[in-house]
Amino acid sequence: MSDTPHLLVAWHSRTGAARALAQAASDGAGDGARLLSADTVEPGDLLDAGGYLFVCPENLATMSGLMKEMFDRCYYPVLGRIEGRAYATIIAAGSDGAGAQAQIDRIARGWRLRRVAEPVIVNFAAQTPEEILAAKTVPETALAQARDLGEALAEGLAMGAF
Known part of the structure; x- marks a missing residue:
């Protein structure tokens, strides 16, 4: 990897949707990204x-437990050491995604991160137990949006825009 600051794409997925979106974002960022599962x-x-x-x-209207565990594990060791860095989010939602989004934003405020892109919430409208637990197929439009976001974030880092 070059001396250019890279984009960390941290993800967790239960049904494949968030994993596919994270992979698409990482693909869009190319060599400018490092893709790691939250655990x-x-x-x-x-x-x-x-x-x-x-x-x-x-x-259950919140971020996934393993994603929360990542924040729990890493919060204090980096507190005061990553202020001002750029961040963005993608939420794979069964309903509105607002709860998960709000939790991540609150943690990011504590770290003093700077949101540099509007939240992306991909709503699968999964409401029955069967729909919720089923493997998800992410629409190509959402994958393209994730790729574009990854590319934009990596390019912004490479240019020193954030």
Whole structure:
């Protein structure tokens, strides 16, 4: 990897949707990204990155537990050390995604991160237990949006725009 600050794409997925969206964003960013599942992210990964894309499902109106565990594990070790860095989010939602989005934004405010793109919420309208638990197929339009976001974030980091 070059000396250009890279984008950390941290993700968790239960049904495949958030994983596909994270992969698409990483593909869009190319060599400017590092894709890590939330359960493997360590404080050093956050310190090494120039910006962040957090991708997860909404579960029971909140971010997924493994994504929350990543924040719990890494919050204090990087507090005061990543202020001002860029971040963005993609939420794979069964309803509106607002709860998961609000939780991540609150953590980002505590870290003093700077949101540089509007939240992306991909709503699968899964409301029955069968729909909620089923593997998801992400529409190509949402994958393209994720690729574009990854590309824009990596380019912004490379240009020093954020």
